[in-house]
Amino acid sequence: MAKDSPPRWDRRMQQRMARGEAAALGELYDRYAPLVHNLAHRVLDDDAAADRVTREVFGHLWENPDTYDPRQGSIRSWVANVTQELAIQRLRQTEAAAYEASGAASEEQLAELEEKIRRVSAAARADYIVSSMPAPLWDALKLAYFQRRDYHQAAADLGVTEEEARRRLRLGLQLLSTANTRAGEGFSPPGTPGTGRAR
Numbered sequence: 001m002a003k004d005s006p007p008r009w010d011r012r013m014q015q016r017m018a019r020g021e022a023a024a025l026g027e028l029y030d031r032y033a034p035l036v037h038n039l040a041h042r043v044l045d046d047d048a049a050a051d052r053v054t055r056e057v058f059g060h061l062w063e064n065p066d067t068y069d070p071r072q073g074s075i076r077s078w079v080a081n082v083t084q085e086l087a088i089q090r091l092r093q094t095e096a097a098a099y100e101a102s103g104a105a106s107e108e109q110l111a112e113l114e115e116k117i118r119r120v121s122a123a124a125r126a127d128y129i130v131s132s133m134p135a136p137l138w139d140a141l142k143l144a145y146f147q148r149r150d151y152h153q154a155a156a157d158l159g160v161t162e163e164e165a166r167r168r169l170r171l172g173l174q175l176l177s178t179a180n181t182r183a184g185e186g187f188s189p190p191g192t193p194g195t196g197r198a199r
Helices: 006-019 024-045 047-063 077-103 105-131 135-145 149-157 160-180
Strands: none
Touching: 006 024, 006 077, 024 047, 024 077, 024 105, 047 077, 077 105, 105 160, 135 149, 135 160, 149 160
16 A cells, blocks of 8 residues: 655645755656546546646646645645546546537536546546555455455455454545545646646
């Protein structure tokens, strides 16, 4: 499982980006480009579109480093939130253009589009949660759901107490449950891509 970077690294990275250090953007890209591309692809289901969104995300981060608030979470979470927001914007634009090309969109089609956006948003968020989840929680969930172990067997396989196995399963499920409950909320970073400091 991927782990968030230490808070001190996050703060330093934001400061370097705010000063306009191109090397900082390179480091951020090297660390998070796979995450960004995977999340964008999960929403758009298209490699070329995911590539474009990846470029847009890092352009946005470069131009708007002050939108990162360490009190709201890690830089990794910030990057993921910006990615999801921009990928969903792109999906909405693409689908709306397809509707326009085929004639006026009905209310039913627009409702279907919003439901599709909610579904892909939840799926992308679930992917991000799984990739961010601490390894002990994910190991417990894998045993329970992919190998059909109950918490007694999971505890034995993991070498932990039954109470600890139950705790890990409960926490893992609580994290995953936020994928659906927060999927419609989105993330609205201050500023818009393409505004802010010139590159």
